[in-house]
Amino acid sequence: MEWDILVDGYNVIKNNEMFRPLERKHLAEARNLLIRQLKNRYRHTCHQVIVVFDGDRASEQVSYDDHIRIIYSQHGETADSVIVRLAAEARKTGRHVKMYSDDGEVRANVVEQQGDVHTTRQLIAQFNAAPRDVAQRSSYRQAMRRLYGIDPAYKPDDEQDDMPHHAHHRRKGKSSRHHHYKY
Numbered sequence: 557m558e559w560d561i562l563v564d565g566y567n568v569i570k571n572n573e574m575f576r577p578l579e580r581k582h583l584a585e586a587r588n589l590l591i592r593q594l595k596n597r598y599r600h601t602c603h604q605v606i607v608v609f610d611g612d613r614a615s616e617q618v619s620y621d622d623h624i625r626i627i628y629s630q631h632g633e634t635a636d637s638v639i640v641r642l643a644a645e646a647r648k649t650g651r652h653v654k655m656y657s658d659d660g661e662v663r664a665n666v667v668e669q670q671g672d673v674h675t676t677r678q679l680i681a682q683f684n685a686a687p688r689d690v691a692q693r694s695s696y697r698q699a700m701r702r703l704y705g706i707d708p709a710y711k712p713d714d715e716q717d718d719m720p721h722h723a724h725h726r727r728k729g730k731s732s733r734h735h736h737y738k739y
Contacts, residue, residue: 558602560646562639562666564657565590565609568676571658574683593683594624604651606642608635636662643669 569575569586574593578586591607598605604625611617611628616638619626629638636659643653643666653671656679657663663673685691701707 557652558604560642560651560653561598561603561605562642562653562655562671563590563594563605563607563679564635564639564655564659564662564676565607566635567657567659568679571676572680574680591621591624591626595622597683598623608638608642610635636665640665640669643671647671 565587568590569579569583575586575589578589587609594605594607599622605623606625606627608627608629612631613628614631616630616633617628627635627638629635636657639655639657639662643655646653647669653666653669654674655663655666655671656674656676658676666673698707
């Protein structure tokens with residue numbers, strides 16, 4: 557499913573530790589970091605990603621950085637109102653919307669347009685997460701290591717009740733890799 561991913565740019569920057577040090581020094585650097593993070597997170601997806609910032613020019617400014625659409629609202633219009641307008645336009649064309657902001661009013665307005673709303677913290681968690689396929693492979697490998705008793709950090713008593721019945725029997729005997737030979 558394709559989504560329109562709408563990001564309340566300054567709201568993300570102001571509400572997350574990843575951006576605050578840069579925001580205090582140089583707001584343009586914080587914006588650039590956010591855009592780089594969005595590019596990295598969504599580079600292999602078919603989603604349309606739009607980050608919206610409050611602007612001060614006579615007309616709305618739109619640019620692109622790779623596949624990220626960057627919008628600065630016009631003077632007198634908030635980024636929030638642009639986000640709500642984009643959510644309404646997406647709904648009319650049948651596209652699904654995910655919006656990231658901690659602003660209660662914009663969240664309520666996007667929900668009215670049947671969009672999904674998420675916190676800026678959820679967006680940051682996605683920036684720091686492994687790609688889905690890597691996370692699935694890692695989870696599978698960890699489960700197999702536990703199942704076969706080769707995970708050094710795993711303690712068998714941790715999940716005894718969660719393991720399949722046949723797995724309990726495998727753990728009772730010592731594994732051949734644990735034998736110490738004297739030479």
